[in-house]
Amino acid sequence: MMSTETISAISTATGEAGIGIVRMSGEKSVEIANSMFKPISKKSLTDSENRKLLYGHIYDGDKLIDEVLIAKMMAPSTYTREDVVEIYCHGGIISVRKILNMTLDRGARIAEPGEFTKRAFLNGRLDLTQAEAVIDLIKSKSEISYDVSIRQLEGSLSGKIEEIREKVMSMTALIVANIDFPEDEIVEATYSSLNSDAKDVIKSLDELIENSNRGKLLRDGINTVILGKPNVGKSSLLNGLLRDERAIVTDIPGTTRDVITDYVNLEGILLKITDTAGIRNTEDKVEKIGVDLAKKSIEDSDLVIAIFDGSRPFDINDEEIINLIKNKKSIILMNKSDLSRVVSEKDIRELLGDREYLDISVVGQGEILKIEEQIKNMFFDGEIRENSEVYVNNLRHVRALKRARESMDEVKLDIDNEVFLDLLEVNLEDVLSSLGEITGQTTTEDVLDKVFSEFCIGK
Numbered sequence: 001m002m003s004t005e006t007i008s009a010i011s012t013a014t015g016e017a018g019i020g021i022v023r024m025s026g027e028k029s030v031e032i033a034n035s036m037f038k039p040i041s042k043k044s045l046t047d048s049e050n051r052k053l054l055y056g057h058i059y060d061g062d063k064l065i066d067e068v069l070i071a072k073m074m075a076p077s078t079y080t081r082e083d084v085v086e087i088y089c090h091g092g093i094i095s096v097r098k099i100l101n102m103t104l105d106r107g108a109r110i111a112e113p114g115e116f117t118k119r120a121f122l123n124g125r126l127d128l129t130q131a132e133a134v135i136d137l138i139k140s141k142s143e144i145s146y147d148v149s150i151r152q153l154e155g156s157l158s159g160k161i162e163e164i165r166e167k168v169m170s171m172t173a174l175i176v177a178n179i180d181f182p183e184d185e186i187v188e189a190t191y192s193s194l195n196s197d198a199k200d201v202i203k204s205l206d207e208l209i210e211n212s213n214r215g216k217l218l219r220d221g222i223n224t225v226i227l228g229k230p231n232v233g234k235s236s237l238l239n240g241l242l243r244d245e246r247a248i249v250t251d252i253p254g255t256t257r258d259v260i261t262d263y264v265n266l267e268g269i270l271l272k273i274t275d276t277a278g279i280r281n282t283e284d285k286v287e288k289i290g291v292d293l294a295k296k297s298i299e300d301s302d303l304v305i306a307i308f309d310g311s312r313p314f315d316i317n318d319e320e321i322i323n324l325i326k327n328k329k330s331i332i333l334m335n336k337s338d339l340s341r342v343v344s345e346k347d348i349r350e351l352l353g354d355r356e357y358l359d360i361s362v363v364g365q366g367e368i369l370k371i372e373e374q375i376k377n378m379f380f381d382g383e384i385r386e387n388s389e390v391y392v393n394n395l396r397h398v399r400a401l402k403r404a405r406e407s408m409d410e411v412k413l414d415i416d417n418e419v420f421l422d423l424l425e426v427n428l429e430d431v432l433s434s435l436g437e438i439t440g441q442t443t444t445e446d447v448l449d450k451v452f453s454e455f456c457i458g459k
């Protein structure tokens with residue numbers, strides 16, 4: 001179902017900039033642009049060569065709007081596979097907006113978020129994983145998430161999914177052949193060969209599902225929460241990791257009252273790090289809200305850095321903190337190691353049980369590096385760059401993979417029970433359909449709308 005409406009949008013970010021780009025896609029793009037563009041050369045935009053950059057001016061009637069370059073790209077060799085025109089005008093807010101409005105007045109409609117890429121997908125230029133990689137690429141905040149997106153854009157994930165689909169399709173073919181020509185001497189669909197194929201498919205699905213947790217961390221960053229009672233050095237740690245005075249640090253307990261979130265790039269790995277209010281029982285209304293927010297932020301975290309202060313006796317708040325992180329991946333710091341320690345090893349064991357901890361002074365030179373090292377080891381075995389594995393970093397993909405895995409489990413069970421071959425076929429169809437959702441072969445309109453609504457305008 002191809003839409004023939006011509007769409008238009010500003011493709012560059014708003015704000016002061018050297019250049020701003022208005023992009024159109026659709027049948028009327030050239031006609032619309034032609035009606036507002038006066039080239040310096042004799043040839044009009046319509047008559048000019050394909051893919052040649054033209055210099056000239058945009059006029060609204062006889063009013064000069066801007067001095068521009070314009071590119072006409074004719075279907076099908078374009079991003080959307082439709083006729084595309086890009087107008088490169090001066091950046092800033094007014095000029096690009098005027099030019100956009102002129103295209104709308106002349107018959108284009110404003111593009112929805114991601115609509116250019118959606119057309120590229122609908123016209124077969126990209127599959128859905130590649131379209132999703134485009135938005136991941138634009139949004140990536142670390143080199144590694146960028147690397148993952150670039151590989152996905154190249155088709156690494158689609159390739160992997162296609163391999164699995166082919167295996168499933170060959171199982172189906174074998175079954176169909178045996179149902180249709182039961183007495184022929186074609187390959188016999190023995191249950192044992194189906195069984196080994198099913199095992200292969202399950203193994204490949206499991207690998208992708210297992211990797212998805214890493215993939216998500218690579219894309220969104222490791223969601224890290226710093227937790228501790230007041231005055232233990234949480235904000236000092238945040239500032240240390242950011243190499244910046246981001247949060248207020250004072251010797252007054254209860255300094256931080258809000259959650260403060262920022263991003264740290266750990267040699268390409270992204271940490272989304274949150275400093276919180278010190279956990280304690282308090283009557284102060286504002287501080288209490290802060291403490292509640294701190295506790296809540298633990299829920300969605302991938303990692304908690306729990307800080308204790310070894311220069312003061314432990315108290316009931318420290319116990320609460322240990323309780324809060326019971327089921328969480330955590331790094332435990334015994335801070336202020338530069339001061340004399342008042343807690344004994346026995347106190348520490350009573351509090352921590354057999355958990356490991358790091359003796360540290362977060363205000364000390366080089367100490368932050370120890371923590372960074374530990375985080376890298378915990379999540380990526382300290383090593384990730386050379387890894388060219390395929391990462392599934394998208395929740396939609398993970399869900400579809402899990403559905404495929406469930407249907408495959410049923411297939412396996414049916415094979416073990418040697419059920420009639422045509423019953424197997426039904427579940428295999430489900431596996432194919434779930435895998436097809438990932439690449440977009442069997443995706444519903446609703447899902448497509450949702451995927452593309454996450455895009456920015458103009459892409």
Ligand SMILES: Nc1nc2c(ncn2[C@@H]2O[C@H](COP(=O)(O)OP(=O)(O)OP(=O)(O)O)[C@@H](O)[C@H]2O)c(=O)[nH]1
Pocket residue numbers: 228229230231232233234235236237248249250251252253254255256257276277278279335336337338339360361362363364
């Ligand atoms: N000597 C020493 N002082 C530290 C260390 N870490 C933090 N401090 C000091 O401890 C005090 C509290 O530090 P913060 O970072 O504000 O502590 P916090 O945990 O954020 O405190 P709240 O926001 O009140 O919960 C400040 O005076 C810091 O300079 C350390 O390793 N050694």
Ligand SMILES: [Mg+2]
Pocket residue numbers: 234235236247248249255256275276277278
């Ligand atoms: Mg603080």
